[in-house]
Each structure stands twice: as structure tokens, then as C-alpha cells.
Amino acid sequence: MGVVNQGLDLSLNAIFPITPNKWYLGLINNTPTPVLAATDTLASHPGWAEAAGGGTIYSGNRPLWTNGVSSGQLVTNASYVSFAITATSTIFGIFLCDAATGTSANLFGHTPFVGGVQSVVSGDTLQIQITCNASSS
Amino acid sequence: MSESLTHAPGGFTASAHVVRGGNRMMKIVAHLVCRDVNGQVRFEVDAEASCPIPAGDEVPLFRCEDVRAWVHPEDLVVRGD
Numbered sequence: 001m002g003v004v005n006q007g008l009d010l011s012l013n014a015i016f017p018i019t020p021n022k023w024y025l026g027l028i029n030n031t032p033t034p035v036l037a038a039t040d041t042l043a044s045h046p047g048w049a050e051a052a053g054g055g056t057i058y059s060g061n062r063p064l065w066t067n068g069v070s071s072g073q074l075v076t077n078a079s080y081v082s083f084a085i086t087a088t089s090t091i092f093g094i095f096l097c098d099a100a101t102g103t104s105a106n107l108f109g110h111t112p113f114v115g116g117v118q119s120v121v122s123g124d125t126l127q128i129q130i131t132c133n134a135s136s137s
Numbered sequence: 138m139s140e141s142l143t144h145a146p147g148g149f150t151a152s153a154h155v156v157r158g159g160n161r162m163m164k165i166v167a168h169l170v171c172r173d174v175n176g177q178v179r180f181e182v183d184a185e186a187s188c189p190i191p192a193g194d195e196v197p198l199f200r201c202e203d204v205r206a207w208v209h210p211e212d213l214v215v216r217g218d
Contacts, residue, residue: 123161
């Protein structure tokens, strides 16, 4: 037997606390064609570019990932996390890090959108839900 | 014993949904076929226009109606030959 379900939930809750939430969502631009690597860090990710906030692609800083408590070895956000889009762009996916701005932070993970790239224009709202689950093998 | 967190099948996924603002435009294209009394096509006209797509969550549906077209004989251009 390996790590039991309770242990996996404890691990997720330790990484993704809720009071307060500590992780932030960033957007991955579809240009240049993204290549995600396990060796990526927030300071060094040669295969992809961030679709920046601060009014460049969306307003404000990276929004907080409002994750809930782990249940069934899965953490997610019950309500969408929203980006107020300020420019035409095509978004490939997201990354999760522990800073609202800059690159001096930890990169937890990154992934393309399940439904494919999202084309947005100024005035749109991009709503995102993330799930992170844990398993033992 | 080993644990798999981020590399488990489906371990880290993101889904996205776009709520349209008010800045998207759509183009409507109309194709008009005019026939004479014998049913023979005399001319065809293409017309197009752009208009904003309403903001919101649902995919908008549009129905085209009240199409009117007529030809004024006095507006016809007489050929030189």
C-alpha cells in the first residue's frame, strides 16, 4: 500500500491552503507556440511566454486562485477565476505560481486548456477553473 | 511506495470559458437573386454589413426577416449599343 487518500488530501491542503489562498493564476500566450517543460521555472521558461497583465492582455495583476479544501484527493475553485481582457489575444493555457507579479516566485505547474486555445478580445472576461488531484502509485 | 502529484493522469487541468464583452462584431451577408417574369435570373446582388454581437454568455441566435427588394425601371441604365 502507498500513501492513503487521507494523506493525499493532507498533502494537497498543505500545498494549497485556503486561509489565505496563496497561489496565483497566470496566462500562457499562444504565441510563440508554447512548449511546456518539466524543467520550467517562473524565471526561466524558454518554451512559452506569459500573456501579461497590467493592461497588456488583461487588467490588474495575476488573480488569486481561490481554491477550496481538498476533497476526494482533488483541489479546485468552486467559482471561476476571472481575467478582464484588455487586448485581442489567443490564450493557450495557464500557469500557477505564488506571486501576483514578477518572476521571482515558485512555479507550481502549467497546462493547456482542456477545450483548446481561447480567443479573446478587449472587453471579454476569461473565466477559468483549475483542478489539481493527487494519486498514489 | 511512490506518490504522484502533478504528473498523475489528469493531475493538473484547466478549463476556460469566455464571456463576450461588447466589442465583437459580426458580418451579415445577403445574396439577392432577381428574376424576370419568365423566371430567368437577370442579376444578382451581394450585400454585407457589420454589426456588434451582444455581450453575454450565450451564443446569440439571429433570424433574418422582412427582406424587401425591388427594381425601379426608371433607374435602369440603358446600354449604349
